[in-house]
Amino acid sequence: MSEFLTYTIVGLVTAAIYAIAASGLVVTYTTSGVFNIAHGAVGMFGAFVFWQLRWGWNWPAPLALVVVIGVLAPLFGCGVEKLLMRNLADASEATKLAVTIGLLIAMEGAALWIWNPQTARPFPPFYVNNKVSFFGTYVTWTQLITLGTFVLCVLVLWFILYRTRIGIDMRAVVDNRSLLMLVGGNPNRASRLSWILGSSLAAVAGILIAPTLQLSVAPLTLLVINAYAAAIIGRLRSLPYTFVGAAIIGLADSYVVGYLPVSTVNWLQNLPLAIPIIILLIALLLQPHERLRGYIVRRSRESFPVPSYRLSLTGAVILIAVCAALAPVLSTQPLYFASIGLALGVVGLSLVPLLGYAGQISLCQMTFAGVGALAFAHATGGGSLLGLLVAFAIAAIVGLLAAVPAIRLRGLYLALATAAIAELFDSWIFGLPSVTWFGHTLPLFESGAVPIARLSIPGINLTSNRTYLVALAVIFSLIGLLVVTIRRSRFGRALLAMRESQAGSETLGMRTTALKLGVFTLSAGIAGVGGVLLAGVYTQVTPTQFSFLASLPLLLLIMAGGAGTVGGATFGALALGVFGYIGTISTFIYQISQLLPGLVGVGLGKQPNGVAADISASLAKLAARLPGHASERLRLASITPPAGVGGQVSAAGLASPGSAASPSPAHGASPVDGASLPVSASSGEASVPSGGITDAGITLEGRA
Amino acid sequence: MALFEVRNVTVRYGGVTALRSATVTAEPRGIHGLIGPNGAGKSTLFNVATGLVAPSSGHVLLDGEDVTRRSPHARARRGLARTFQQLELFGVLTVRDNLLVAAELHTRRHGDRTDPRRAVEAMLDRMNLSQFGPARADHLPTGIARLVEVARALMTRPKVLLLDEPAAGLIEEETQALGRMLRELAAEGLSIILVEHDMELVMPVCSTVTVLDQGEILASGTPEEIRRNNAVVQAYLGVSAEAAQ
Numbered sequence: 001m002s003e004f005l006t007y008t009i010v011g012l013v014t015a016a017i018y019a020i021a022a023s024g025l026v027v028t029y030t031t032s033g034v035f036n037i038a039h040g041a042v043g044m045f046g047a048f049v050f051w052q053l054r055w056g057w058n059w060p061a062p063l064a065l066v067v068v069i070g071v072l073a074p075l076f077g078c079g080v081e082k083l084l085m086r087n088l089a090d091a092s093e094a095t096k097l098a099v100t101i102g103l104l105i106a107m108e109g110a111a112l113w114i115w116n117p118q119t120a121r122p123f124p125p126f127y128v129n130n131k132v133s134f135f136g137t138y139v140t141w142t143q144l145i146t147l148g149t150f151v152l153c154v155l156v157l158w159f160i161l162y163r164t165r166i167g168i169d170m171r172a173v174v175d176n177r178s179l180l181m182l183v184g185g186n187p188n189r190a191s192r193l194s195w196i197l198g199s200s201l202a203a204v205a206g207i208l209i210a211p212t213l214q215l216s217v218a219p220l221t222l223l224v225i226n227a228y229a230a231a232i233i234g235r236l237r238s239l240p241y242t243f244v245g246a247a248i249i250g251l252a253d254s255y256v257v258g259y260l261p262v263s264t265v266n267w268l269q270n271l272p273l274a275i276p277i278i279i280l281l282i283a284l285l286l287q288p289h290e291r292l293r294g295y296i297v298r299r300s301r302e303s304f305p306v307p308s309y310r311l312s313l314t315g316a317v318i319l320i321a322v323c324a325a326l327a328p329v330l331s332t333q334p335l336y337f338a339s340i341g342l343a344l345g346v347v348g349l350s351l352v353p354l355l356g357y358a359g360q361i362s363l364c365q366m367t368f369a370g371v372g373a374l375a376f377a378h379a380t381g382g383g384s385l386l387g388l389l390v391a392f393a394i395a396a397i398v399g400l401l402a403a404v405p406a407i408r409l410r411g412l413y414l415a416l417a418t419a420a421i422a423e424l425f426d427s428w429i430f431g432l433p434s435v436t437w438f439g440h441t442l443p444l445f446e447s448g449a450v451p452i453a454r455l456s457i458p459g460i461n462l463t464s465n466r467t468y469l470v471a472l473a474v475i476f477s478l479i480g481l482l483v484v485t486i487r488r489s490r491f492g493r494a495l496l497a498m499r500e501s502q503a504g505s506e507t508l509g510m511r512t513t514a515l516k517l518g519v520f521t522l523s524a525g526i527a528g529v530g531g532v533l534l535a536g537v538y539t540q541v542t543p544t545q546f547s548f549l550a551s552l553p554l555l556l557l558i559m560a561g562g563a564g565t566v567g568g569a570t571f572g573a574l575a576l577g578v579f580g581y582i583g584t585i586s587t588f589i590y591q592i593s594q595l596l597p598g599l600v601g602v603g604l605g606k607q608p609n610g611v612a613a614d615i616s617a618s619l620a621k622l623a624a625r626l627p628g629h630a631s632e633r634l635r636l637a638s639i640t641p642p643a644g645v646g647g648q649v650s651a652a653g654l655a656s657p658g659s660a661a662s663p664s665p666a667h668g669a670s671p672v673d674g675a676s677l678p679v680s681a682s683s684g685e686a687s688v689p690s691g692g693i694t695d696a697g698i699t700l701e702g703r704a
Numbered sequence: 705m706a707l708f709e710v711r712n713v714t715v716r717y718g719g720v721t722a723l724r725s726a727t728v729t730a731e732p733r734g735i736h737g738l739i740g741p742n743g744a745g746k747s748t749l750f751n752v753a754t755g756l757v758a759p760s761s762g763h764v765l766l767d768g769e770d771v772t773r774r775s776p777h778a779r780a781r782r783g784l785a786r787t788f789q790q791l792e793l794f795g796v797l798t799v800r801d802n803l804l805v806a807a808e809l810h811t812r813r814h815g816d817r818t819d820p821r822r823a824v825e826a827m828l829d830r831m832n833l834s835q836f837g838p839a840r841a842d843h844l845p846t847g848i849a850r851l852v853e854v855a856r857a858l859m860t861r862p863k864v865l866l867l868d869e870p871a872a873g874l875i876e877e878e879t880q881a882l883g884r885m886l887r888e889l890a891a892e893g894l895s896i897i898l899v900e901h902d903m904e905l906v907m908p909v910c911s912t913v914t915v916l917d918q919g920e921i922l923a924s925g926t927p928e929e930i931r932r933n934n935a936v937v938q939a940y941l942g943v944s945a946e947a948a949q
Binding site: 507 | 754755775779792795797804808810
C-alpha cells in the first residue's frame with residue numbers, strides 16, 4: 001500500500017510539472033493561434049539560466065527565481081511575440097510551425113554554445129534533505145514545493161483570465177479576433193500577454209523538472225513535449241481537461257515504472273520513456289473527427305509552378321557535372337559534407353510530394369530514413385541494389401503504418417502525431433538492441449552503432465568517397481526527376497487538389513484517405529532510400545543520427561528552399577552541406593552554424609515560398625528583360641483574356657499590363673451555342689465572400 | 705421513385721436544429737429550386753446530401769440506393785456532384801487542371817477512351833471559359849470562379865447536380881446565359897437542384913420549387929404556386945400575399 005502511495009505521489013508531482021508546462025502551451029495557442037513547438041526549449045533555457053544565477057554565480061534562490069520567472073522569461077516572451085509571431089496571424093499552419101521549430105533549434109544551439117555540454121552541472125533539488133512523513137511514506141519538500149507551485153500557477157491563471165480586463169480580452173480572442181477588435185479590445189495586447197505567461201510557465205516547469213532530469217539540453221527540450229499530450233487531451237482549449245490529461249500521464253508514467261515487468265520482457269525496455277508519447281498518440285486518435293470542410297479559397301501566398309522537364313533535366317545535368325568536376329579536387333572535409341548534403345537532400349526530396357504537394361506536415365522523415373538504414377544493414381542482400389529496394393519497401397511499410405493513425409488529422413494535429421511517432425522511435429524502438437517476438441529476433445541498433453556496407457552497384461566501384469559523391473548526385477537527380485514526374489502526373493494534380501480543398505476533392509469522387517496513405521508510403525520509402533545513402537557516408541549509424549531533433553533542421557531548410565519544388569530540396573541539400581562544412585572551420589563558427597537552420601526557419605514567416613521560388617522568379621524577370629528573349633512575354637500574352645475581361649483579370653495579377661486595354665467588344669468571341677456563357681468583367685470582386693465578422697457563426701449554413 | 709431524394713432529414717448542431725425532417729426530391733430532366741432566407745438550412749441540406757455532414761436522422765437516396773452511410777466520394781462515384789456557396793476550388797491549380805482532376809477521376813469509370821484533356825477543353829469551350837484555362841483558380845473573380853466550379857462538377861458526368869448559389873456575383877446577362885445552360889443540361893437528362901437567391905433565375909428555369917425556412921419545409925410546388933403561397937410571402941416579406949399586392 002505504501003508502495004502504491006509512493007508511486008502515486010511521484011506520479012502526481014510529475015503531473016503537476018506537466019500541467020504547468022501544458023497550461024502555458026494552451027494559453028499561448030488559444031490566444032495567439034501559434035502552437036509553440038519551442039515551448040520545451042523555453043523551459044530548458046529557463047532552467048539553464050536559473051542554474052547559472054543560482055549555482056554558477058551563487059545568487060540566493062528566491063532572487064534567481066524572481067529574475068528568471070518574473071523578468072527574463074516575460075521579456076523573452078514579449079520579444080518573441082513582437083519580433084516573430086505577430087506577422088504570422090494569417091500564415092499557413094506549416095509556416096507557423098516552421099517558425100517555432102526554428103526558434104527551438106536556435107535556442108538549442110544557443111544553449112549548447114553558452115553552456116558547454118561537456119561540463120557537469122549538478123542541479124540539486126530544493127531543500128534536498130527535508131521530507132515529511134505521510135501515511136507510512138515520505139513526501140520530500142521538493143515534491144511539496146512542486147505541488148504548491150502548481151496550485152499557485154492555477155490561481156494566478158484563474159485570476160488573470162477571469163478577474164482582469166485583459167484576461168477577458170484573451171478569452172475573447174479565442175472566440176473571435178475580429179469581433180474583439182470591433183468592441184475595442186486589443187488582440188495584440190492579449191497575444192503578447194499570452195506569450196509572456198507561456199514563457200514564464202515554461203520556465204517554471206523547466207526549473208522544477210531539471211533536478212530529476214539533470215541539466216541537459218535535449219532531454220529538457222523534449223521532455224516538455226510530453227506536456228503536449230496533456231494539452232491535446234485538453235483539446236488545446238480547456239485548462240481543466242489539460243490538468244486531467246497531465247494527471248493521467250504523470251500517474252501512468254509512474255505506475256509503469258513501478259509495476260510493469262520491464263526488465264524481464266526485452267521489448268518493454270525503455271517503454272516508460274515512451275508512455276507520454278503513447279498517450280499523446282491515443283489522445284490524437286480520439287480527437288473528434290474534424291468536419292470535412294475546406295477553407296475559403298484565398299489568394300494563397302504559396303505558388304506551385306508546374307516544373308518543365310527541360311528545366312529539370314538541365315538542373316540534373318548541371319548538378320551531376322558540378323559534382324563530377326569537384327569530386328577529384330575536393331579535400332576530405334568538403335567532400336564528406338557535400339555527400340551528407342546530397343544524401344540528406346534525398347530525405348528532403350521525400351518531403352516534396354508529402355509537404356509540398358499534399359500539404360501534409362511530417363516531423364518524422366529522419367525516422368523513416370533510420371528505418372531504411374537499419375533495413376539495409378540487416379536485410380539479406382544488404383549492400384546491393386536489392387537491399388536498397390528492401391530498404392525502400394520496409395521504410396514505406398513503416399510509413400504506411402505511421403500514416404494510419406495520422407491520416408484523420410490535419411495541419412497541427414498531424415504534425416504533432418508525426419512528432420509523437422518520431423519520439424516513439426527515439427525513446428523506445430531505436431533504443432532497443434533487438435526485439436525478440438514469438439521466437440523471432442529482429443535486430444535493431446544492437447550495441448548502439450551499426451556498421452553499414454555502402455551501396456554497391458555492379459560494374460561501378462563506389463568504395464572511393466569521390467565516386468560515391470558522383471553516384472549520390474546521380475541518384476539525387478533521378479529521384480528529383482521522379483518527384484517532378486509526380487507533380488506533372490494525375491497523382492500530383494490530385495495531391496494538390498486535396499491540399500487545396502478536401503471537401504471539393506471528396507465531392508468530386510476522390511478517395512482522399514487512400515491518396516494520403518499513398519503519398520505517406522511513397523514519401524517514407526524515398527526517405528528510407530535517403531537513409532541508406534546517408535549511412536553510406538557515415539559507414540556506421542547510430543540512433544541520434546535519425547532522431548526527432550535531426551528531422552527538424554532538415555524540414556526547415558527544405559521549407560526555406562521551397563517545399564513545393566525539387567529546386568527547394570536541392571537548395572536545402574546545399575545548405576545542409578555548406579552549414580556542416582563551415583562548422584568544421586572553428587568552434588566559434590561551429591556554434592553559429594548550429595544556429596543557422598533556426599535562423600533560416602525564423603525567417604520563413606517572411607517568404608513562405610522559399611528561396612528557390614525567389615531565385616527562379618528573379619531569373620525569369622531577368623530573362624524577360626534580355627533583348628530577343630520573347631518566350632516569357634509570349635507566355636503572358638497567350639493567357640491574356642480577350643478584351644473587356646482584361647482589366648478585371650489583370651487586377652488579379654494575370655495579364656501583362658500592356659495588354660489589358662484593347663478596345664474590342666466584350667462578348668464578341670465566338671458564341672459556341674445558345675447556351676454558352678458570356679463572361680464579363682463586371683462579375684466579381686464586389687461579391688467576394690467576406691470572412692471574419694459576417695460569418696461569425698451567425699448563419700447555420702456553410703461554415704456553421 | 706425519384707432519382708434523388710433527401711428524406712425526412714434532421715440535423716442538429718448542439719442545441720440548434722439546422723434542418724427538421726426535411727424532404728427534397730429531384731427527378732431526371734428536372735430543375736428543382738430550393739429557396740429560403742439565409743440560415744434556412746439550404747447549404748446544410750446540400751452537405752447532408754453529399755455526405756459532408758451526417759444527419760441526426762433521415763436518409764439520402766440516390767438512384768434507388770440508400771447512400772446515407774456512404775462517404776462523399778462514393779456518392780460522387782454514383783453520380784452526385786455539387787458546387788459550394790463558399791468556393792472550394794483548387795486555388796493553386798489552373799482552371800484547366802481543376803477540371804482535369806475531376807475528369808481524371810471519372811473517365812476511366814465511364815469506360816470511354818476519350819482523352820480527359822480533350823473533354824476538359826470541350827467543357828471550357830461550352831462554358832465559354834477557355835480564356836481562363838491557364839489562370840490560377842484563386843486569381844479569378846468570384847463570378848467566374850463559380851462557373852468554373854459548375855464546369856468542374858460537370859466533368860464528373862453526374863446524374864444529379866447540386867448548385868449552391870451559382871449566380872451570386874454574375875451580372876444579369878450572365879445569369880440568363882446560365883439559366884439557358886441549365887435548361888440545356890436538364891434537357892440532356894441531368895437532374896438539378898438549384899439553391900439561389902436570384903428569383904430572376906429560379907422562377908423561369910425551375911420546374912418545382914421548395915421553400916425552406918428555419919430548417920423546415922415551408923412550401924413546395926410549381927413556381928407559380930410558390931409565388932402565390934401566403935406563408936412564403938410572409939416569411940420573405942413579413943406581410944401576407946394580399947397586403948403585398
